Amino acid sequence: MHASLGARALAVSLLVLALFLAAWHVATQGTGPTQVMDPEYAKLMGATATTGKSAMPGPLDVGATIWQHLKRPFYDNGPNDKGLGIQLAYSIGRVALGYLLAVVVAIPLGFLIGMSPLMSRALDPFIQILKPVSPLAWMPLALYTIKDSGLSAIFVIFICSLWPMLVNTAFGVASVRSEWLNVARTLEVGPLRRAFTVILPAAAPTIVTGMRISVGIAWLVIVAAEMLVGGTGIGYFVWNEWNNLSITNVIVAILVIGVVGMILDQALARLGRLVTFPE
Amino acid sequence: MTDPVISIEGIAKRYGAKGHPASGGASTTIFENLWLKVNRGEFVCVIGHSGCGKTTILNILAGLDRPSEGVVLVEGRELAGPGLDRAVIFQGHALLPWRTVLGNVAYAVSSRWRRAPKAEVEERARRAIAAVGLAGAEHKRPAELSGGMKQRVGIARALAIEPKMLLMDEPFSALDALTRGTLQEEARRICRDTGQTVYMITHDVDEAIYLADRIVLMTNGPGARIAEIVINPLAADRSRSGLHHDPAYYSLRNHLMDFLVARSSAFREAPPDGYDPRHPPIVTLHHSQSGALRAMT
Numbered sequence: 001m002h003a004s005l006g007a008r009a010l011a012v013s014l015l016v017l018a019l020f021l022a023a024w025h026v027a028t029q030g031t032g033p034t035q036v037m038d039p040e041y042a043k044l045m046g047a048t049a050t051t052g053k054s055a056m057p058g059p060l061d062v063g064a065t066i067w068q069h070l071k072r073p074f075y076d077n078g079p080n081d082k083g084l085g086i087q088l089a090y091s092i093g094r095v096a097l098g099y100l101l102a103v104v105v106a107i108p109l110g111f112l113i114g115m116s117p118l119m120s121r122a123l124d125p126f127i128q129i130l131k132p133v134s135p136l137a138w139m140p141l142a143l144y145t146i147k148d149s150g151l152s153a154i155f156v157i158f159i160c161s162l163w164p165m166l167v168n169t170a171f172g173v174a175s176v177r178s179e180w181l182n183v184a185r186t187l188e189v190g191p192l193r194r195a196f197t198v199i200l201p202a203a204a205p206t207i208v209t210g211m212r213i214s215v216g217i218a219w220l221v222i223v224a225a226e227m228l229v230g231g232t233g234i235g236y237f238v239w240n241e242w243n244n245l246s247i248t249n250v251i252v253a254i255l256v257i258g259v260v261g262m263i264l265d266q267a268l269a270r271l272g273r274l275v276t277f278p279e
Numbered sequence: 280m281t282d283p284v285i286s287i288e289g290i291a292k293r294y295g296a297k298g299h300p301a302s303g304g305a306s307t308t309i310f311e312n313l314w315l316k317v318n319r320g321e322f323v324c325v326i327g328h329s330g331c332g333k334t335t336i337l338n339i340l341a342g343l344d345r346p347s348e349g350v351v352l353v354e355g356r357e358l359a360g361p362g363l364d365r366a367v368i369f370q371g372h373a374l375l376p377w378r379t380v381l382g383n384v385a386y387a388v389s390s391r392w393r394r395a396p397k398a399e400v401e402e403r404a405r406r407a408i409a410a411v412g413l414a415g416a417e418h419k420r421p422a423e424l425s426g427g428m429k430q431r432v433g434i435a436r437a438l439a440i441e442p443k444m445l446l447m448d449e450p451f452s453a454l455d456a457l458t459r460g461t462l463q464e465e466a467r468r469i470c471r472d473t474g475q476t477v478y479m480i481t482h483d484v485d486e487a488i489y490l491a492d493r494i495v496l497m498t499n500g501p502g503a504r505i506a507e508i509v510i511n512p513l514a515a516d517r518s519r520s521g522l523h524h525d526p527a528y529y530s531l532r533n534h535l536m537d538f539l540v541a542r543s544s545a546f547r548e549a550p551p552d553g554y555d556p557r558h559p560p561i562v563t564l565h566h567s568q569s570g571a572l573r574a575m576t
Contacts, residue, residue, distance in 0.1 A: 182343055182367070182373065185343060186361045186366070201377045202375075277420070277422070279421075
């Protein structure tokens with residue numbers, strides 16, 4: 001009997017997960033009382049010294065903490081103690097704003113660059129120089145000019161989302177098959193209608209690929225940006241919990257960041273499938 | 280012969296040395312001093328080797344390219360650019376792959392009649408699709424169609440805008456022999472039924488013999504010319520399957536093959552005496568004779 005590839009892959013995945021969790025559990029397990037000591041002294045020394053237990057939380061601790069967060073995702077006990085749901089909402093909100101701003105700028109600009117060889121050549125040096133700059137390098141400049149840490153984080157997301165979308169849109173528009181453009185020309189289709197009925201659908205798969213790369217980068221950058229600007233967001237949460245020495249919450253945050261990143265990527269992948277056409 | 284839809288008047292196409300006619304040397308002349316009239320309801324095929332500028336001429340007629348010299352008149356007016364009065368059937372079918380069959384044809388229809396209501400656009404598109412025998416496939420995408428079906432959609436799209444003239448750039452060359460034959464028959468039937476004026480490029484001699492009323496022979500490039508225009512002597516109601524039984528068929532075919540094999544290159548070095556590019560010789564073949572009988576007009 002041969003199960004399908006998907007079922008077998010799932011079985012292997014579960015096995016890897018089980019092995020990992022078991023190893024993790026064993027590695028962080030205490031070794032029992034290490035030495036006899038005075039109870040008062042033992043209280044001062046903590047679990048690491050008395051039972052050999054690692055300060056690294058085990059999978060059960062992390063699981064329990066995840067359960068706590070899932071039960072109360074939106075509590076707000078003041079600036080340094082907010083639910084994971086609220087922190088995530090701040091981060092997603094910043095990414096959404098910066099990213100949409102980048103879409104609004106990159107796609108029309110990419111159309112211009114893609115359609116005009118002159119603009120393509122004229123703007124290329126700027127793009128080539130600005131594209132490899134780490135978005136966080138913009139942060140001081142943003143803080144100085146915008147004078148608002150929240151808006152600066154959004155600006156950093158904007159600037160890091162811009163380049164992949166811009167470059168891909170320009171490439172997609174420039175490489176629309178000339179025969180499709182000739183069809184539009186022989187049908188006397190005006191420039192605006194041509195842009196929307198021929199160039200946009202033809203370039204859409206390339207544009208959406210750029211959007212997918214951008215959303216991935218934006219989600220990578222938001223954590224670092226929020227560590228710098230502080231206040232709210234999942235990046236701030238990670239840094240705050242590190243300062244609280246709550247490794248459990250840091251691990252929970254890593255998982256949550258991963259899951260949200262995957263959802264964003266899959267959403268764009270789905271959009272990509274919608275606009276892809278078989279030839 | 281007095282009602283030209285298109286009149287090509289002394290056109291040339293040169294590359295290089297653009298705008299510097301005096302610079303000399305670098306300019307390549309693809310073709311020059313070309314004169315041709317295509318009359319209403321006529322099927323004209325152009326035959327010539329690759330590189331003689333056949334496709335460039337078609338693109339100029341479509342308005343997609345401009346001649347370096349000379350003008351093209353469409354019903355007496357100078358051609359200024361692409362237009363809906365001329366429909367192009369592209370070699371690579373050029374369907375928009377993200378649209379269905381109906382969507383592709385409707386796109387052309389709605390470009391032709393911008394203010395037409397949606398129902399009328401769809402009605403016209405469906406009629407054109409049915410005319411090429413694709414009724415029932417309206418909602419398929421080009422990727423789901425065979426090569427022959429795609430080219431049928433290309434023909435439907437061209438016919439749907441009711442053009443004054445069809446321009447075909449080797450429309451059947453990418454198809455297998457059986458499909459090509461069927462499509463040639465249908466193209467001939469549709470063009471005859473609707474009195475369509477057609478300008479078609481081909482490198483297939485049999486295709487030209489079956490389809491064309493007049494066959495334009497072009498010499499090799501660079502510096503290509505129209506060597507002569509051959510009047511097709513076969514009966515108007517000829518059938519493709521019976522073509523090779525027609526006594527006139529072989530003398531016509533031999534004449535065309537002789538041209539492609541030998542005369543198309545020899546012509547350039549030594550044009551015949553009295554050759555006037557403005558009035559290239561018109562050749563009528565009489566099938567009662569074994570050889571070609573030339574009749575100059």
